[in-house]
Amino acid sequence: xxxxxxxxxxxxxxxxxxxxxxxxxxxxxxxxxxxxxxxxxxxxxxxxxxxxxxxxxxxxxxxxxxxxxxxxxxxxxxxxxxxxxxxxxxxxxxxxxxxxxxxxxxxxxxxxxxxxxxxxxxxxxxxxxxxxxxxxxxxxxxxxxxxxxxxxxxxxxxxxxxxxxxxxxxxxxxxxxxxxxxxxxxxxxxxxxxxxxxxxxxxxxxxxxxxxxxxxxxxxxxxxxxxxxxxxxxxxxxxxxxxxxxxxxx
Amino acid sequence: xxxxxxxxxxxxxxxxxxxxxxxxxxxxxxxxxxxxxxxxxxxxxxxxxxxxxxxxxxxxxxxxxxxxxxxxxxxxxxxxxxxxxxxxxxxxxxxxxxxxxxxxxxxxxxxxxxxxxxxxxxxxxxxxxxxxxxxxxxxxxxxxxxxxxxxxxxxxxxxxxxxxxxxxxxxxxxxxxxxxxxxxxxxxxxxxxxxxxxxxxxxxxxxxxxxxxxxxxxxxxxxxxxxxx
Numbered sequence: 001x002x003x004x005x006x007x008x009x010x011x012x013x014x015x016x017x018x019x020x021x022x023x024x025x026x027x028x029x030x031x032x033x034x035x036x037x038x039x040x041x042x043x044x045x046x047x048x049x050x051x052x053x054x055x056x057x058x059x060x061x062x063x064x065x066x067x068x069x070x071x072x073x074x075x076x077x078x079x080x081x082x083x084x085x086x087x088x089x090x091x092x093x094x095x096x097x098x099x100x101x102x103x104x105x106x107x108x109x110x111x112x113x114x115x116x117x118x119x120x121x122x123x124x125x126x127x128x129x130x131x132x133x134x135x136x137x138x139x140x141x142x143x144x145x146x147x148x149x150x151x152x153x154x155x156x157x158x159x160x161x162x163x164x165x166x167x168x169x170x171x172x173x174x175x176x177x178x179x180x181x182x183x184x185x186x187x188x189x190x191x192x193x194x195x196x197x198x199x200x201x202x203x204x205x206x207x208x209x210x211x212x213x214x215x216x217x218x219x220x221x222x223x224x225x226x227x228x229x230x231x232x233x234x235x236x237x238x239x240x241x242x243x244x245x246x247x248x249x250x
Numbered sequence: 251x252x253x254x255x256x257x258x259x260x261x262x263x264x265x266x267x268x269x270x271x272x273x274x275x276x277x278x279x280x281x282x283x284x285x286x287x288x289x290x291x292x293x294x295x296x297x298x299x300x301x302x303x304x305x306x307x308x309x310x311x312x313x314x315x316x317x318x319x320x321x322x323x324x325x326x327x328x329x330x331x332x333x334x335x336x337x338x339x340x341x342x343x344x345x346x347x348x349x350x351x352x353x354x355x356x357x358x359x360x361x362x363x364x365x366x367x368x369x370x371x372x373x374x375x376x377x378x379x380x381x382x383x384x385x386x387x388x389x390x391x392x393x394x395x396x397x398x399x400x401x402x403x404x405x406x407x408x409x410x411x412x413x414x415x416x417x418x419x420x421x422x423x424x425x426x427x428x429x430x431x432x433x434x435x436x437x438x439x440x441x442x443x444x445x446x447x448x449x450x451x452x453x454x455x456x457x458x459x460x461x462x463x464x465x466x467x468x469x470x471x472x473x474x475x476x477x478x479x
Contacts, residue, residue, distance in 0.1 A: 058379050077388075085385025095380035099398045099476050108394060109384035141476040161384060 007033045008067075009165050009196050010055060015064035017050055017220075024050040025061065026220040032165070037197045039207040039228075042217035043243060048200040051217070052167045055198070056087045069164055085113050088158030088166040092173050094150040096142040096157070102129070103138040106157045114161065128156040132186050148179030152186055159190075166190065168199040202247060208232065216240045257446040258453075261437050265450060268433030271347070275419040275429060279354035280412060286355060287362030294367055305363070312360035318421050320357055325349040325425045350422035354415060361411050369404030370396060402473040409466035413459055420455075430454060 010032040017025040024047045032038055040048045053059040054066060057073050057080050066073045068083050096105050106125035110116045116124065129135040132152040134145075142150055151171055158166060168187065172180045184206050191197060191210040201207065207214055207228060214231040216224045218239045224231070235241050293305035312320070328334045328343055342348035373396050381391040423432035434451040438444045 056383055058382060081385045081387055083385075084383055087383075089380075089383035091376065091380065091383075093376060095374075095376045097377060097380065097395055099402070109386060112387075112390045112394065113385045143476060143478075157384070 009034050009036075009069055010198070011065070011067040012051075012055075013065040013067075015051075015054060015061045015066060017047075017054060017059060017061045023220050025054070028064070028220075028222055030215070030222065030225075032196060032198060034164075034196055035194045036212045037191050037195075037210050038199070038213050038215055039211040040198060040200045040215045040217060041202060041204075041207065041243070041247075042223075046217040047220040048217050049169050050220075052089075052169055052198055052200055055165075055167060056084050056089055058089075081113075085109070085161055086164045088161060088163035090151070090154050090158055090166065090168045090171045092170040094142070094147070094154045094174070096150055096154055098142055101139050101141055102134075102145070102153050105142070105153060106160050109157075110160055125156075125160055128159050129153075131159070131189075132156045146179060147175045148182045151175065151179075151183045155183070155186055155190075165196045165198065168197065168201065170200050170202075172201065172203060204232075204247060216243065218243070254443065254446055257441065257443050258450045261434075261441070261447050262450045262454065264437055265430055265433050265447075265454060268428050268430040269454070271422075271427060271429040271432070272416075272419050275347075275350055275354060275422055275427075276416050278351050279358055279419075280415060282351070282355040283358035283362055283415070286359030287366055290359060290363035291366045291370065294363065295370060309360045309363060312357050313364075317353065317357045317418055318424065321350060321353040321421055321425060324353050346422070346425045346427050349425060350419075350427055354418060354422075357418070358411060358415050361414075362408065365404050365407045365411060366400065368407060369400035369402075372403040373399045398473075402470070402477075405466060405470045405473060409463065409470075412466070413462055416458060416462065417455065 008031050010030070012028050012030040015025055015028040016023070026047075028047075028051060030038075030051075040051065042048050050059055054061045054073075055068065057066075061073075068087060071079060071083055073080065073083060096102075097108065100108065103122065103125050106128060107118070107121040110121035110124055111118065114121075126135060126138065129138055132155055134149055134152055134156075137145055137149060137153070142153065145153065155171075171187070172183050175183065180203070184203060187197075187199070187206070188210055199206075199211075211228050213225055214228055215222055216231070216235075216237075216239075223237050224235060224240050226235075231240075232244065235244060290305045290309065293301040294309075296302055324343070325346060328349075334340065334343060343352070377395055377399070378391060381395045386395070419429055420431035422429050423435060426432070428436065430451055434447050438447045441447065
């Protein structure tokens with residue numbers, strides 16, 4: 001039992017969340033183990049983003065339990081900041097700090113949260129910029145970069161914190177088509193290195209090649225959770241079939 | 251009536267004797283008012299009603315009453331209270347300069363806090379979230395993420411308030427202070443040439459405004475360096 005607990009990086013137990021009358025999450029149960037890559041898909045408004053936003057408490061769940069690396073998310077502020085620094089998040093719209101250069105975007109939390117001195121932080125940050133293959137952009141401001149480059153900076157910024165889990169909230173949805181692959185390439189690299197990932201995306205090619213399981217959500221519920229082969233070839237529920245026929249029809 | 255140009259040229263140097271007082275009033279109340287404004291802003295956005303409500307009432311009161319009335323209340327009204335005469339603030343409140351500075355500070359503080367709040371609210375929610383997701387504490391997010399962006403957004407409105415404050419310093423002349431306007435009135439009493447003298451005063455205020463505008467323009471440009479590629 002104890003070993004199992006150590007393996008589970010993220011546990012969601014009967015998690016519910018509503019916005020006013022709208023039930024965004026309805027009894028969500030999910031366990032993500034170390035090194036697992038989970039792709040979450042589903043129609044818009046199905047609760048995908050809300051679910052991963054609950055995991056680092058950008059949204060507060062109403063009931064149920066969320067446990068990250070053995071720590072339950074509660075109202076204790078210190079705990080939240082600590083948990084957040086272990087959970088990397090990449091947003092649809094990059095959300096880089098516009099007033100900071102690329103390198104300073106990466107260094108900010110290293111200095112303030114990880115308490116590194118400036119030269120150490122710079123070294124770590126440059127390392128991650130090289131990993132996402134844009135070290136030459138270090139001293140530019142985000143607005144001077146293309147969308148694909150900005151998203152790679154955002155990934156590097158999250159990786160800098162050496163997170164145990166990475167959350168991706170539709171990381172390629174705001175990108176022009178020709179920039180999607182450069183971001184997906186970085187994400188595939190990360191997946192191959194064994195990083196634990198939860199990724200909300202509609203990139204089914206990516207899902208097929210890297211996901212250990214695909215979660216299909218609809219109306220705030222997890223309808224189906226299966227390995228990619230089974231998910232694409234042998235979906236059980238009607239809703240999954242309808243969704244797949246829509247998304248794969250082009 | 252003929253405009254006597256030589257009178258304008260002659261009176262401008264005399265008027266500049268009041269410039270020192272005007273500048274002191276301006277910078278002292280601007281700095282103190284900015285500090286007050288930041289303090290009020292923090293109360294307003296604290297999310298605690300017992301802090302935000304008093305700040306709201308304060309702002310409403312000082313924006314809702316004329317600054318001239320505020321100056322008169324402080325200068326003519328306060329000395330009637332014995333506890334004020336006995337307080338440690340009396341050496342300041344006894345002097346017209348102290349009263350004028352206090353009134354201008356309290357007034358501009360109310361406006362500045364609203365200007366800063368506008369800047370604060372203009373910062374995208376997503377950037378707060380990005381800071382949260384990195385594990386930055388509330389204080390760190392406020393200092394390193396929100397404030398630099400909020401300042402940039404607030405500069406145009408703040409420079410407007412600063413220029414208003416420059417003009418408001420002229421009201422100090424109503425409580426015997428010899429600022430630029432006060433000096434002008436003295437010269438008018440000697441020369442009986444209100445037209446020329448007040449035009450001269452207007453010119454000096456305009457020149458000062460020009461430099462203030464330029465200063466803020468540069469500051470804005472610097473703070474916006476990351477907005478345009």
